[in-house]
Amino acid sequence: MGRQPCCDKVGLKKGPWTAEEDRKLVNFITMHGHGCWREVPKLAGLLRCGKSCRLRWTNYLRPDLKRGLLSESEEKLIIDLHAAIGNRWSRIAAQLPGRTDNEIKNYWNTRIKEKLRQMGIDPVTHKPLSQMQMQSSPTQSLLLQENDEQQQQQQQQNEPDQNHSNGSAETLVLTAREPNDDIEPLENFNMEDSMQLFNVCSPTSVISLSGRTEEVDSDDSDQVSKSFGNGGHAQYIGRESSGVKAECGLSVWDQMGGVLGDPLSDYNSQWNVDLESWTAGLDAHAASASAWIQQLPDCQWNDFQGDFEICSKSCPETLQRLGPFLDDDEM
């Protein structure tokens, strides 16, 4: 079956929009909303296809769009999010109010990419570039760039889309529980135990370890989505002789990278955990954890700016082992 064209292109206008066309589109959407995009150009009196109208509106005419250069904090957030989720421009844009995926994509391709290269960071892997790569000639740079792209394509082929292509929900399923007296306070961080916690998280989840946390309700999909976009955080907080006590919470940073509330003290009082030693333990074990994660077929390890982040898929064996400690809806 041949592919259906998005619209009947005969007689339709292409190319840059005129002020008059913009005015017609804005007037129509302001008065009636967009509804079915295919109908918009007909009803608004435009010789454009619906797709073109949608793009013009979302990328340029929408009233809530921000104008001007991206701020330093926005740029930093883009880099962080790109390190975590790659070229998922719409998801990245969702974390930057008033910015569009197109704008961020362009900004990345024309500015951040080169800036990172100049800083000696590979914009694809976010790892340091080798000296040879940094000192290469323009021709070599071009080749390297092509290699980057091939690498990225290969990466995408090798790693089925962790965020949406497998059709599963992109939420963390573990929910925070009330403090429990039978949990042994964690004194020495145990990476092996922690790894098991990562593995119980749902498919396509992104989890990061961080001492700076804020609890959110995992049943609130908006909150979880926000948390996910900024890097959902899960905490291992205790263990028992019989296995991992998989109490955990979700956390979220606000959109400008600030931390909501005073999570460290909240966390300490709520869960009775020495976070100082916990996070120190994380640092100490980061290298071995990285090596450990690399061996897992369904996990990917990212280390950026002091945050250790793991993309994990569910591991049935671990789920089974942790079964007694999880609520029914977490399985």
Place this chain on the structure above:
DNA sequence: AACTCAATCAACCGCCAGGTA
């Protein structure tokens, strides 16, 4: 002033997922 070249970014294209008949 005229030309070249690189940077920028709006817009297009093809593909995909989800919904529906």
Place this chain on the structure above:
DNA sequence: CTACCTGGCGGTTGATTGAGT
């Protein structure tokens, strides 16, 4: 189950702009 439609996404293109010569 299949075909089709629609909206959305990410990659790419090409017109425009501005700096350099």
